[in-house]
Amino acid sequence: MNYIAHIRESDKHIQTVEEHLLEVKKLAESYGENLGVKHITGLAGMLHDLGKYTNEFREYILEAVENPDSPPKRGSVDHSTAGGKLLYELFHKKGNLDRFKGIIAEIVGNAIISHHSYLQDFLSPDLESKYLMRVRDKELAEFELTKQSFFEKVMTEKDFHDYVDKAAEELKEFLTKENSKNYAEKLMFLTKFIFSALIDADRTNTRLFEENKTDESVYNHEKLFNTYYERLMSKIRSFKEQPDAHSRINLLRAEMSEQCEEFAYKPSGIYTLSIPTGGGKTLASLRYALKHAQLYNKKRIIYVVPYTTIIEQNAEEVREILKDDAHILEHHSNVIEDVNEDDENQDGLMNVKQKLKLAKDNWDSPIIFTTMVQFLNVFYAKGSRNIRRLHNLSDSVIIFDEVQKVPIQCVSLFNLALNFLKTYCHSCIVLCTATQPALDFVEYKLDIDKDAEMIENLNEVMAAFKRVEIVDQATEGTFNNEKLAWFIEEKMKEVQSVLVILNTKSVVKKLYELLKEKENGTLIYHLSTSMCAAHRSNILEKVRKHLREGEPIICVSTQLIEAGVDVSFDCVIRSLAGLDSIAQAAGRCNRHGEKDKQTVYVIDHDEENLNQLKEIKVGKQVSKKILIDIRKDPSNHGGDLLSTQAMERYFKEFYTEFSADLNYFIPPLKKNMTALLTETKDQSDYHLAYRHNKKKILPLFLTNSYHTAAEHFQVIEDMTTSVIVPYEEGNEIIAELNGNGSIDDLTRLLRKAQQYTINLYSYEREQLEKQDGLVSYLDGKILALKEGAYSTEFGLNVDNDSQLSVAMF
Structure with missing residues (x-):
């Protein structure tokens, strides 16, 4: 009898269970090879749909196909438990205990039982184990038939045990790497990686079957990166032919770009790139990434930016230079809401939800632009759509633009993820910003390499790129919109263009409407995150055209315009915020040194409600203290609000203010998220945890609370x-x-x-x-x-x- 995994919608062709299991195994092995865990990922692929070897599932799927308008049997036909149960019975039951095989049974078993939802808690905060409730306690009526079919059709029992032996050897090697004793942390990331590889392999194979394709058309990253590098260098060489090629700033940009290429010869690690605003950061980091990818055979280059608003311009700039639309992915946000519902009872059937689930959303492009929110969601958020992308972060060059914008509560989680990518995933990390923050000011420190900075003589470079004067208008009084509108009108008598950056969308909109009412012939534009990317891009293109042609123009914007947007105004007015934001705003003024030093005014706007924007509020307070100190004694911080000394003080005070929030505290549980993910209940290899109510022993190697942690995680507090x-x-x-x-x-x-x-x-x-x-x-x-x-x-x-x-x- 043929047992059925899927039935194709178009021609009703059957994919057998053994075909699906072996094909998913092969794909999962390829995903795990880079980490040296191909047999662990392959084991998950080979067992994930083991429960489809039942008459119950065969009848269910046949009935569903014959009667699509009246679905069969309410409720789920459980086909996910069997694979986890088989591993538990063979390698985890009392008397069969081998430490490494027991851990394999748990991490692979959890991935298998969860592949239609999200990883289960090994041990929840209330000492319940959803994992054991499935693999140990759940009865499966046809389990003996399932095992027999697997060993007959997929792999013999002897070969299977040999395969698990190889997986256990891989685990042993993984755990002893780097001589670190923090096994819980290592196993947390390994479990998530295994789960990611399984989810992607399963969905990819199912999609290929449904589309009647035999294989994925994989790009040749080595050939692509060679082509990209030549196109980039051609663009860089063209700069030397421009009339201003030998200007001081352009010569400095060229020198920093060359330093980035030289640095690319170093082995992969965690490095910093502190190019000042307007210093050609995007092209210099791309040059580093392409050269490093060529030298160390990396599979993809990933740009991670703080806001969706930065993606479109950076991606467009790179797309134009590399002359390739097909292989550059912009991932702003999840268009599909991943509510993490268990869809096990729909597996094997093709409907709208299944099509959406199978649509490619796995970050397999050679160049990807995404946001910090999406990056953190990959590691920590609920939903299989997020974690599916994790394995594709391995063997990559990952560039974090404006890394100082890592959300405060996520700093420790961010550091943990980067350390894992560096140590185990052979990825190279570049922290790219004009203002490097103190990211080691936390419990979990970032493992930055020695001599990590790519740019030489940073203080001299910073001084050379100083193109504006910061004027303090914030310590002697406040502005409302009426006063600010008058101030803008006065400045427009002196200059051709003014950019105003305020902290909240509502105040930006009101100021824009007030300026429009005056109708004095000046072009006025408004930008905010209430607009989609295409809309913002259209407005920015018009703004740049007017700036080039020297027409009088005012642009009123939220902070979205601060980072990664190539515009150059004669004058910038910035509502008081963190020093890093003020520095970024200053980068939109006299950006290319076109004129003698222009002015950036810092004001204190009293109509902005920052009660829900705690980080901006604290940043504003710390910046104001520094401004007051400079006003009292101009020799403080060299009299420069944006000096290295001022920045160091700013970040130290800013992070000190948030010291209680740096490790993602979860108030209802009175725990840090890192504790849920990495805490062990005792120091032994094999934990005996008790349920409060029944005093029932729960024998576990791992005690992480993955599901609980994911349910409480959100990068932005208001979802x-x-x-x-x-x-x-x-x-x-x-x-x-x-x-x-x-x-x-x-x-x-x-x-x-x-x-x-x-x-x-x-x-x-x-x-x-x-x-x-x-x-x-x-x-x-x-x-x-x-x-x-x-x-x-x-x-x-x-x-x-x-x-x-x-x-x-």
Whole structure:
């Protein structure tokens, strides 16, 4: 009898269980090879759908295909438990204990039983073990038949035990690497890596079967990176032909770029790149990454930026130089809401939810641009869509742009992830910023390499790039919008362009409306995260054109314009915030040294409500103290708000203020998240934990609480929801959102939709729902704004009463 894994929707062709298990095993092995754990990942692939060797599942899937409109049997047909149960019975039961095989049974078994949801707690904070409740306590009626079928059709019992022996040897080697004794931390990351490899291998193989393809078309990263390097160098050589090639700033940019290439010959590690704002950071870091990838055979280059708003410009700049659209992925946010529902009872059937699950979303492109939120979600957030990407972070060059923007509560978690990527995943990490923060000011320190800085003579370079004067308008009084509008008008009598950066969207919008009312012939633009990426890009292109042509222009923006946006204004006004933000704002003034030193005014705006923006609020307070000290004694910090001494003081005081928050404390549990992920209950190799109520012994090697930790993790405190907006091509994407497209069609649409999404805070979503401004697609998995809920002037309109036909200018 043939047991069925999947039945193809188009021609009803059957994929047998053995075909699926062996193909997923092969893929999973290829993912684990780089870490030296191919047999551990392969074991997960080979056993994950073991429970489909049952008559119950065979009847279920046949009935479902024959009656698609009336699904069979309410409830789940459990096919995930069997693989974990087999490992538990063979290698974990009392009397069969071998330390390394017992740990293998737990980490692989947990991945298997969780592959339709998320990793289970080995031991939860209340001392329950969801893992043991499945693999030890759950009865499976056809388990003997399942085991017999596996050993007959997939692998003989002898070969299987030999395979597990090899997996145990890999684990032993993994645990002894670097002589570290922190086994719980190592095993936490290994478990997540195994789970990632399994999720991606399973979904990739299922998609290939459904699309009737035999293999994934994998790019040749070595050939691509060689081509990219030649194109980049051609662009860099062209700079030497420009009229201002020998200007002081351009010569410095060229020198720093060359230093980055020389540094690329060093082995992979964690390094810093402290190029000043306007110093050519994007191209210099790309030059380093491509050269290092060539020399050390890396598979991909990943840029991680603090905000979605920076992605589009950086990606466009790189895309233009490398002349390649196909292999550069922008990943702004998860367009599909991954609510982590258990979909085991739908496995094997093809419906809208399954198509969305199988759509390519696994970071397998050679060059990827993503955000800090998405990077941290890969390691710590709930949902298989996030963790699926983790294994693709190995063997990569990962560049963190504006690394000082790591959210305060995530600093320790960030450091742990980077140390794992460096030590075990053979990845190279570049911390790229104009203002390096004290990221070792925490319990879990970052393992930065010795002599890590790529740029020589940093103080001299910083001084050479000083192109603006900071004028303190913040310590002697405050501004409201009326006073600020008057101040802007006065400055426009002296200069051609003014950029105003404020801390909150509401105040930005009010100031913009106030300036528009005055209608004095000056072009006025507004930018905020209420606009989708494509919308912001269009506005920025117009702004750059007016700046080039010397037309009078005012731009009012939130902090989104501070980092990674190549604009150069005559004058910048920055509402008081952290010194790093002020430094970034200064980088938008006289960016290329076109004129003699221009002015950046720092003001204190009294209409901004920062109660929900604690990091900005504290940053503002610390910066103000430094400003007051400089005003009292101009020799303090060399009289320069942005000096190295001032920055060092700023970050020390800033992190001290947040010292209690650096390790992601979870108030309801009275625990740090790192404790849930890495804490052991005692120091022995084999833990005997007790349930409070029944005093029942729970024999475990691992006691991590993965599921509980993931449920409490969110990078941004107020969770946001991604929605597609009806702006330009966004309208076409929304129109195409139905369940009839292929998986390839959905993959294409979802990638295209990245440019046409915004993130809603919970209160914004509630308001839109009240005003009937939202519509859902694909069984509620994707949300879009209705036409009236998006304005071509402001973006999001929670009142749902915009007139899109009215042009902005």
